[in-house]
Amino acid sequence: MLTKTEDSALVLGCERRIINAWPALSTLIVGDWALRFANGYSGRANSATPLVYGAELDDATLDLIAELYRADGLAPSIRLTPLVTEATRAAVLERGYRVKDKSFGLIAPLAGLDVSEEPELQIEARPSLEWTAGVAALQSGIKTHVGNLAAIVEKIRLPAAFATWLVEGEAVAFGMSVAERGMAEIGLICVHPDHRGHGYGRKIVRGLLGWAGAMGCGDAYLQVEQSNAVAINLYRSLGFRQLYSYETRLLD
Secondary structure (H helix, E strand, O other), rough: OOOOOOHHHHHHHHHHHHHOOOOOEEEEOOOOOEEOOOOOOOHHHHHHEEOOOEOOOHHHHHHHHHHHHHHHOOOOEEEEOOOEEEEHHHHHOOOOOOOEEEEEEEEEEEEOOOOOOOOOOEEOOOHHHHHHHHHHHHHHHHHHHHHHHHHHHHOOOOOOOOOOOEEOOEEEEEEEEEEEEOOOEEEEEEEEEHOOOOOOHHOOOOHHHHHHHHOOEEEEEEEEOOOHHHHHHHHHHOOOOEEEEEEEEEOO
């Protein structure tokens, strides 16, 4: 439970910004919730997300959520963040929603970071075909679908950075950032298996943090699965701290 007013404001700021940083193909606003649909690509873009503190779900809205997602061929999915009430959390669990994954929301200050001048780091304002294909190739399951990934990232309308790390001209690591109102989201950090252990993921993240600082952002935030110890250790070493945790739950 959050006790600091400033942290509560940061959680709300991150959760609202992620809607724009990682856009769905279709979004419905139902009360205090955003229902997002993107052909099943990624949990965040295909789930119901609360937009205010004290967000609630009554029986009728829970019925509507289930109906809408099933009509789109998706399992109903709800993100239980610190914004929801305990009564809503209990109602979701009572309906039989199971845990799909658990994640942390991390945040870091950007003061004093310089823009990377390493020639191996390539940053573009729009996602190229090579960038999208490279990221998709390093995913698993439904996330290998290049077209669905492209449909999401091409909808981004805010200042963005699509980063690639090159080794002898070969793209071996990728990442992205989106800046909005003084905060920057960091995401899709991935490194080719043959090139892991050389710090390329760190270089990508560090380069994106420098870009975000140059864009006038004071903080960077990201969301990472709680089971991803390697990534969490990397982010902590770069100054990130845990701000909150949340669950994504599915109704089979």
